[in-house]
Amino acid sequence: MSADTIAARLRLVKDQNRWTVADMAKMIGISRRTLESYMRRENAPLSGVEALKQIALGLRVSLDWLVLGDVDAALGGVLLVRLAAERAALPTLKNLIEMQQRNELIPQPEYMAQEIGAHAAGLAETIVSSGLTMVQIAAFIKISGEDMQKSLRKKMDEMKAQIEELEKAHPELKK
Known part of the structure; x- marks a missing residue:
């Protein structure tokens, strides 16, 4: 279930966990009224970075998910x-x-x-x-x-050189 706004994602977390707004506000450490304003379907105020961080930590959700979806x-x-x-x-x-x-x-x-x-x-x-x-x-x-590709190429070159040396020293190994 996708939610396209922070308010919608907050409502989603509330519904999925069967929390009340008061429960969530207590977990976050903000007033119930402030959280309700963030959760409004229309004209919800934009939360500041610190508030978003506090909400994410309090509800134990990813800040990326809360902000970006x-x-x-x-x-x-x-x-x-x-x-x-x-x-x-x-x-x-x-x-x-x-x-x-x-x-x-x-x-x-x-x-x-x-x-x-x-x-x-x-x-x-x-x-x-x-x-x-x-x-x-x-x-x-x-x-x-x-960097890994460069290291692998270098290792392959070293191994090829070792094989060539072995083939020179032991021509019977060459097929």
């Missing part, structure tokens, strides 16, 4: 999850590779998933509190992807 908030969430997951997986995967190289016992996948999840949650919290916008997060993901 479903589509933009979902995109921000997807970008945040992607960036946090990529950054969180990296140290665990590096550690896994090092453990394999040392012939150590590899932890169970469930353990590694929990480790990555915990790290991703911390990173997501840091990213959100840093104030990065969706555009900045998307740009960072693009740059990270380009």
Whole structure:
């Protein structure tokens, strides 16, 4: 169910949770009358940034969703999850590779998933509190992807060079 205004989204949260306006006002820490004015179907006053922040925190809804609605908030969430997951997986995967190289016992996948999840949650919290916008997060993901492609190309070139050296040293390997 989509709501196209802040007032409509506030009414949606109220209805979905079966709250009263008084309950919501108490959760947010504002007067019932102020909240009712924000929820009016017509001529609702524009909420200030601090009021919107207080409403989002009090009702435990995303500020992006409250202000922008479903589509933009979902995109921000997807970008945040992607960036946090990529950054969180990296140290665990590096550690896994090092453990394999040392012939150590590899932890169970469930353990590694929990480790990555915990790290991703911390990173997501840091990213959100840093104030990065969706555009900045998307740009960072693009740059990270380009860096990864460069690293992969470099690794492929190194592997090709190693194969060529092996083939020169051992012509019998060449088919």
